[in-house]
Amino acid sequence: MQRLKTRPQYQAALGGRILSKTAHFALHGCALPPAANPPRVDEAKRAQALFSSVDIWLGAMVPKRWARRAATRNLIKRQIYAISAERAHALAQGAHVVRLRSAFPRTEYPSAASDALKDAVRQELLQLLAAPQRVAPAPAEVIA
Template sequence: MRPRHLRIRPQFQALLAGPTVARTAHFALHRLSADGLARAPEPTQALFLPADTVWLGAMMPKRWARRAVTRNAIRRQIYAVAEEISSPLTAGAHLVRLRAAFAPAQFPSATSAALKRAVRAELMTLFGRRGA
């Protein structure tokens, strides 16, 4: 089943208010499990209906990816890897946040194959560390 995408600012804010569950050199993963959603205040619960669904969001600050084409390529990789991983994401809300820039000297093209491979490999590591 494909995850539903986070769309509105309060959804992102609710996830950012919680702890980071996994980190890599360039990404951080925030999660609010289905149990956490059940215990959350009523306004937060209303943001993630139905609660037994997988919600996924990608946050790419311009600070770390200046070009829109790069932000969009990374975002597409996040959604693709989330669908392809061997152990699917658990019900609840997940947010992948870019927390550091990929070196422009190493990846001069905004959508190079090398950048896509590096992003994909790091995302596989991130989703592998996500815990239970």
């Protein structure tokens, strides 16, 4: 499993379809064109420039809008990468982004990096990654 690093990589993954949702997270994904049988030459060149190999690529988006404290954002990102590494077999080859789409209530989790918050994030991520099938997501338009 490799991590998404550049903005065009994230845009390509977000341009795909939503594979699953939970109360706080969404899993976006797009398939990478196969290297041996590219659909079009220009698309294959762009995708090859974005992704060096056909593998499982993963990125995490935790906007400041939904997690105000840096400690909370870091905790959520660490959980995303740890759970995804454990559940890599559930993801098809392609580019995937786990996106936080709503805030965890501060009244329930007053500490920015509490064990209760860590457990809640972990349980929801397990639920998110259990839902998608091993079917490869539809290819997305690659934005260069």
